[in-house]
Structures are given as structure tokens and as C-alpha cells.
Amino acid sequence: MNPNPIDPPAIQSKRYFDVCNGDADGLCAVLQWRLATPAPAELITGLKRDIDLLGRVHACSDDEVLVCDLSMQRNRPALMRLLQSGVRVKYFDHHDVHHVPRHPRLLAHIDGSPSICTSLLVDRYLAGRFRAWAVVGAYGDNLHAVADKAASTLTLSAAQRESLRQLGETVNYNAYGDDESDVYIAPGKLYALMAPYSTPLLFLEHEGIAHRINAMRRADLALAQTSPVLFECAQGRARLLYDAPWSRRVMGTFANALAAAEPILAHAVLRRHATGDFVVSVRAPLVRGSGASTVCTRFGGSGRAGAAGIDHLPQHKLGQFLDAFATAQWGLA
Numbered sequence: 522m523n524p525n526p527i528d529p530p531a532i533q534s535k536r537y538f539d540v541c542n543g544d545a546d547g548l549c550a551v552l553q554w555r556l557a558t559p560a561p562a563e564l565i566t567g568l569k570r571d572i573d574l575l576g577r578v579h580a581c582s583d584d585e586v587l588v589c590d591l592s593m594q595r596n597r598p599a600l601m602r603l604l605q606s607g608v609r610v611k612y613f614d615h616h617d618v619h620h621v622p623r624h625p626r627l628l629a630h631i632d633g634s635p636s637i638c639t640s641l642l643v644d645r646y647l648a649g650r651f652r653a654w655a656v657v658g659a660y661g662d663n664l665h666a667v668a669d670k671a672a673s674t675l676t677l678s679a680a681q682r683e684s685l686r687q688l689g690e691t692v693n694y695n696a697y698g699d700d701e702s703d704v705y706i707a708p709g710k711l712y713a714l715m716a717p718y719s720t721p722l723l724f725l726e727h728e729g730i731a732h733r734i735n736a737m738r739r740a741d742l743a744l745a746q747t748s749p750v751l752f753e754c755a756q757g758r759a760r761l762l763y764d765a766p767w768s769r770r771v772m773g774t775f776a777n778a779l780a781a782a783e784p785i786l787a788h789a790v791l792r793r794h795a796t797g798d799f800v801v802s803v804r805a806p807l808v809r810g811s812g813a814s815t816v817c818t819r820f821g822g823s824g825r826a827g828a829a830g831i832d833h834l835p836q837h838k839l840g841q842f843l844d845a846f847a848t849a850q851w852g853l854a
């Protein structure tokens with residue numbers, strides 16, 4: 522008998538944080554990881570435009586952070602702070618970064634080539650264990666040829682592959698908006714519905730939400746197709762949308778649809794705010810695959826080789842932007 526037991530010191534248990542872009546590629550990247558490595562992780566995600574997410578993580582020594590599909594360039598200060606405070610970080614991404622830091626607590630799989638996305642980087646790391654989800658992520662990022670190739674390694678009917686494509690495009694669409702009131706469901710809540718399913722086909726079979734979001738996507742796309750051409754040149758075309766919840770949701774999807782419909786052209790979709798300033802999505806010609814981020818970074822934007830955007834293009838810079846778009850060296854940058 523011990524009359525005077527001493528409680529052991531409280532041990533702070535290790536915490537897990539999953540941080541990702543709220544589009545299909547980001548969500549499907551984390552999903553594959555968590556199917557392979559289950560843990561009670563806190564998900565930190567947002568809309569497509571919420572890219573400075575790592576700063577929202579309050580982790581301490583020995584906690585683990587998984588980061589997927591978020592620009593390391595944009596999140597570098599928060600990344601360094603976490604590493605210096607003893608946090609372990611696994612980082613998968615395909616956005617441009619000047620320099621990947623070397624740190625004993627950082628595992629980084631960064632590849633900015635136009636034929637890869639974050640879901641496929643995780644798929645590669647996991648040796649294809651949850652590949653159907655990676656295929657959904659790749660379709661969501663408009664990497665159709667790459668997604669088709671990955672899908673061809675699975676036993677899928679043509680109809681099943683088409684379902685994965687539509688799901689990728691639908692989950693991607695659901696991430697676009699100025700705030701959560703624009704979108705059908707917050708990306709984090711959509712993730713929670715997807716997470717229990719080891720394959721996207723099971724998710725589609727048991728949950729109706731993707732079908733409901735897809736109906737909204739089709740209606741928004743039909744409206745976008747009626748938008749005027751703002752500018753046209755030999756190598757591309759720019760369309761103009763007015764600002765409304767539907768245009769905020771469909772902008773990126775519309776840009777992807779235009780790129781798929783006319784793959785030899787570059788495409789820009791501009792949405793005009795009430796202030797007169799613009800939000801811009803740019804797609805490189807699909808057949809060449811690069812140049813979009815080069816155009817957008819000149820105007821304070823960011824993105825990937827094939828797809829990029831500008832959050833705020835002042836009205837007086839419209840002419841400069843259209844010049845840059847018309848004279849861009851697609852496929853070289």
C-alpha cells in the first residue's frame with residue numbers, strides 16, 4: 522500500500538495537424554496519407570485562395586504537421602518557425618519554390634514539373650496504395666492526360682473512370698469562392714464526408730453530396746459560357762465575368778473547361794469587382810503546359826506552370842496584363 526501516491530507528471534500527447542489546400546488535389550493528398558497512416562489529426566484547410574494556412578498551426582515540440590498542396594514559397598516563414606520549435610513536418614507540393622530548406626525535421630517531396638500534382642506525389646510515396654483518390658486529385662488539377670495514365674493502372678470501367686474525373690472536377694470547383702458562403706460546403710466538411718472511404722467509388726456510392734455539388738457546377742458553367750470575350754489574339758483569349766456568387770464559384774472550373782475545349786490556346790478569365798479591379802485565372806495552352814505562373818507573378822499573383830491566378834489586378838493594370846498575356850512565351854517558362 523502506498524499512502525502517499527505521487528501522480529506522474531501529465532504527459533502532453535503528440536498532436537497531428539494536416540494542412541492543405543481545400544481543392545481536390547489538396548484534400549485527396551491528405552486523404553491518401555491518413556488512410557495509410559491513421560491518426561486523430563486536426564485538419565486545417567480553406568478555400569482555394571487561402572494559401573497562407575501554415576501560419577494558423579499552433580504546434581509544439583514533437584507534434585507532427587503534414588502539409589499538402591500549399592506553396593512552400595508562401596508558407597516558408599511559418600514552416601521555419603515550426604521546424605525551429607521542434608515540430609516535425611512532412612511537406613508534399615508541386616508549386617514553384619526557389620529553394621527547399623534542409624532540416625533534420627523536414628521531409629519534403631516537392632516537384633514543380635507540369636505533369637505532377639500533390640496527390641500523385643503522395644501516391645508515389647505510398648506506392649499507389651490509394652491510387653483512385655490520387656486520380657481524383659489529378660483530374661481536379663486539370664491534369665487529364667496524367668490522370669488517365671494513373672487511372673489506366675487500376676481496374677476501372679470507362680464509366681468508373683468518368684466518375685472519378687467528374688468527382689475531381691466537382692471537388693475542385695467546390696473550393697472556389699470569396700468566402701464559405703459562396704460554396705456549397707466548406708472544404709473541411711467535405712473532407713470529413715470523404716475521409717471514411719478507402720476509394721472514391723465507395724464514397725460516390727454512399728454519399729449524395731458530390732452529385733448535388735456537380736449539379737450546381739453545371740448550372741454555374743452554363744452561365745459562364747454566356748460571358749463575353751474581352752480580348753483575343755493569335756495565341757489566346759480572355760473572357761470577362763461580372764462579380765456574383767456563381768462567378769466566384771465557377772471561375773477556375775470555367776478556365777479549366779476553356780483550356781480543355783481549346784487546348785492550343787492560352788485562356789484568361791477575368792472577374793470584375795464592383796471596385797473595377799479584377800481577379801484573374803490564367804491557363805497555359807494545355808498542349809504546351811507552362812507559362813501561366815510567369816505571367817501571373819508579374820502582377821503579384823502565383824500558381825503553377827499550367828494554371829495560375831492573380832487575386833488583385835488593379836483596373837489601371839488591365840492593359841499591361843493583356844499585353845503580357847498576348848506576348849507570353851507559353852511552353853518555355
Ligand SMILES: [Mn+2]
Binds near residue numbers: 590662
Ligand atoms: Mn495542386
